Amino acid sequence: MAATADLLTGVAELVRSRVPAADLDERDPDYIRESLPRLWLLASLYFRAEVRGLGNVPEAGPVLLVGNHSGGNLTPDTGVFTLAFSTYFGVERVFHQLAHNLVLSMPGLSFLRKYGTVAASHDNARKALRAGAAVLVYPGGDYEVHRPSWEGRRVDFGGRKGFLRLALEEGVPIVPVVSIGGQETALFLSRGERLAKLLGLDRAFRLKVLPISVGIPWGLNIGDMLGHLPLPAKITVEALPAIDLNREFGADPDLDEVYDHLVRLMQDTLDALGAERRFPVIG
Amino acid sequence: MRVESRIEISAPPALVWEYVSDPSRYLHFMSGITRWEVVGTKRSGLGARYRMLLRVGSAEVGGLIEIVEFAHAADLAWTSITGVDQRGRWRLRSGNEGRSTVTTLRLSYGVAGSGISGWLAEQVAAPSVRGHLRRSLQQLKRQVEHEQLRSAAAERRRSRMGAA
Numbered sequence: 001m002a003a004t005a006d007l008l009t010g011v012a013e014l015v016r017s018r019v020p021a022a023d024l025d026e027r028d029p030d031y032i033r034e035s036l037p038r039l040w041l042l043a044s045l046y047f048r049a050e051v052r053g054l055g056n057v058p059e060a061g062p063v064l065l066v067g068n069h070s071g072g073n074l075t076p077d078t079g080v081f082t083l084a085f086s087t088y089f090g091v092e093r094v095f096h097q098l099a100h101n102l103v104l105s106m107p108g109l110s111f112l113r114k115y116g117t118v119a120a121s122h123d124n125a126r127k128a129l130r131a132g133a134a135v136l137v138y139p140g141g142d143y144e145v146h147r148p149s150w151e152g153r154r155v156d157f158g159g160r161k162g163f164l165r166l167a168l169e170e171g172v173p174i175v176p177v178v179s180i181g182g183q184e185t186a187l188f189l190s191r192g193e194r195l196a197k198l199l200g201l202d203r204a205f206r207l208k209v210l211p212i213s214v215g216i217p218w219g220l221n222i223g224d225m226l227g228h229l230p231l232p233a234k235i236t237v238e239a240l241p242a243i244d245l246n247r248e249f250g251a252d253p254d255l256d257e258v259y260d261h262l263v264r265l266m267q268d269t270l271d272a273l274g275a276e277r278r279f280p281v282i283g
Numbered sequence: 284m285r286v287e288s289r290i291e292i293s294a295p296p297a298l299v300w301e302y303v304s305d306p307s308r309y310l311h312f313m314s315g316i317t318r319w320e321v322v323g324t325k326r327s328g329l330g331a332r333y334r335m336l337l338r339v340g341s342a343e344v345g346g347l348i349e350i351v352e353f354a355h356a357a358d359l360a361w362t363s364i365t366g367v368d369q370r371g372r373w374r375l376r377s378g379n380e381g382r383s384t385v386t387t388l389r390l391s392y393g394v395a396g397s398g399i400s401g402w403l404a405e406q407v408a409a410p411s412v413r414g415h416l417r418r419s420l421q422q423l424k425r426q427v428e429h430e431q432l433r434s435a436a437a438e439r440r441r442s443r444m445g446a447a
Contacts, residue, residue, distance in 0.1 A: 036342075036397070040341065045407065048341070084342055087343060088342070
């Protein structure tokens with residue numbers, strides 16, 4: 001048992017050392033621009049993606065885009081939204097996405113930093129917002145992204161409210177971004193929370209889950225660390241009107257009330273998007 | 284990638300020009316266009332800038348464009364400042380002894396440096412873009428010819444009343 005703990009600590013140390021410091025300047029607009037055709041092909045042909053309501057995002061200035069997250073470790077909704085945002089506002093508008101430490105430390109994924117992806121932390125988000133950027137955050141993170149497929153039409157932030165504090169402290173509007181289809185890209189069976197706790201992953205890697213799913217090409221896929229080939233599920237994303245928290249909830253809003261309001265709003269939209277779908281995957 | 288569509292409109296070039304040179308009309312006849320907004324103080328003419336978006340596949344593609352040619356009732360061309368590389372052109376040529384206008388709409392687009400995926404995306408997008416151009420011209424023809432008939436009828440009414 002002690003040997004396992006030592007091993008985990010060692011690996012955790014290795015991962016921590018690989019997590020790049022947040023350097024917002026690593027975002028490369030030319031790289032993003034040149035990769036847009038690739039993303040467009042993937043989004044248009046494979047995921048038949050549809051993104052609505054980008055007109056609701058304020059035309060300029062810092063904004064916190066708050067999304068529900070789906071699709072396991074390969075989240076098609078992020079790619080689809082990044083494409084749509086970049087073509088709608090142009091790659092000249094600075095746009096950052098917050099991602100789990102593990103994602104950024106994985107070999108072969110360093111290109112994400114060129115898209116403006118930084119490790120999810122309040123400091124990084126604050127730094128980006130103060131630089132005037134649009135920041136995409138998924139409060140549900142690893143908890144939401146690995147929810148079972150039969151909960152695919154449920155917004156589940158796991159009670160995380162830090163993003164609300166951030167928006168209030170920085171005085172930036174929130175734009176809810178609701179997506180559907182990502183949880184149909186594999187058969188997600190369980191988050192494996194107990195397994196993660198038993199193995200001490202929560203302490204070592206900030207991982208509260210060790211997901212179990214059935215996906216291509218692995219069949220039974222535990223951890224989803226190597227990703228999977230997502231099924232070509234139709235992805236629909238909708239950005240809702242911006243919310244100015246102080247204007248709508250007063251100078252010192254009750255975070256629980258704001259959280260409930262936001263989750264309900266996003267859940268209603270997700271229900272409406274779900275009602276448009278006739279078949280899983282096909283849409 | 285360059286796509287082009289052409290149509291003959293039964294109206295003189297000056298009337299067709301009124302439509303293609305007026306940015307406020309674009310959302311009414313241009314197919315697939317979700318935004319065509321004046322940027323800056325100049326509404327029309329050489330150097331006028333617009334923010335435009337065209338829905339193609341999963342994305343609204345476009346950016347800031349600037350008018351680089353503005354020859355009255357003949358040519359109007361634009362080029363992109365930001366966003367996807369594009370050049371567009373309206374070409375109006377008189378036909379049928381000035382009673383009709385052969386109207387051409389061209390759009391060249393691409394992303395420099397995007398390699399094979401860029402080439403592939405251009406090919407895949409071409410039928411959709413071509414369809415937008417064709418429908419835009421059909422809608423322009425309908426609107427201009429309707430306006431032509433309406434003003435001719437108004438003229439006839441005025442002359443009848445004058446004679447009475």
